[in-house]
Amino acid sequence: MWRPPTPPSLREQAVRAYITGEVLCDAGKVAQGIASFKAASSLAWELDGEVWPAWARELHALLLSGDPVETAAPMLVGDDVRALHPQLAALRGACPTLATREWWRSPDAVAAVATSLRRRHFAVVDGFAGASAAVRLRGACKAASLHLRPAADRSRTDARSDQVCWDPDGFGELSARTDAIVRLLRAADCPALAAVVGRQKPMLSRYAAGDFFRRHVDNDCAPAGAWDASADGGCLRLYGPQCATADSSEEDEEEEAVGVGRRRCADAQADIAPVADRLVLFLADQRCPHEVLPILRPATQRFALTIWYTDASPVPEFWATSGTHDGTLVPLDGEACDMPGSISGM
């Protein structure tokens, strides 16, 4: 049964009580130690469970380390990706294949993306299609807007308010590029992608002012434009891993504002601004829960093209039953095949 998460204001006290319990038990004062554990779980019920949420694990480690406790704001990845990926930014500027706009094919760039996927479960590649392609893609987004319809709710009725359509015209070159980078990563040292066998057709989504997509995972499998992200909202927020059994609604709640369009949150890792020609790769299961923060800029349209790459696992149930989700599988190698209503996991 769902229980509201412990408010951030009680967490530190609760974890301190838990640590006191551990110290007392280690010293042989078991009865006092157990009393302290009970005090801890009466403050934060999550501490009674076998699997702690990310905020509790992190706070426990932090308090033991003696470092000062302060909740960091998620890293804001605005127009400039240098702070996140200094090496990738340098490679993009220096790569001799820049003229072909496929600078990310270089082995060093692929290795840097693979390292980020391994360490953080996400990577951001700016300048992925090239500036003129980005302008054409924006035009294709607007043209496809005629075919949009409200996205199916894949989890809760109030989960999302964007509009979507499947396999719109004008994105073939882009999906050929994403196939290429996934193939390169699969062949590189990127264990998370080693088993990828195919992908779905691209889904275009549009978020207008006020639209959002709450925190979610897309697979419950067990184990360069001018956008002021602080004022305009609409960032893709990526969280740290959650445990396989956790209901996403049990995860961390809001803490405090960090700029109008963002809020501090214990396990948020990064807020990625929706700038043109940006590819965001992430592992869309429990390793990287994510959310589209509400769009605050009036009269704007945030377009995103989403492609799910999959391994050969069974189809996630919520997709198989969703009315609007086209799960047709496109193999990554070989001829395209039509398997309406079926995908192979992710």
Ligand SMILES: O=C(O)CCC(=O)C(=O)O
């Ligand atoms: O638009 C985005 O940045 C991500 C949207 C998303 O998470 C989804 O459609 O499942």
Ligand SMILES: [Fe+2]
């Ligand atoms: Fe998603």
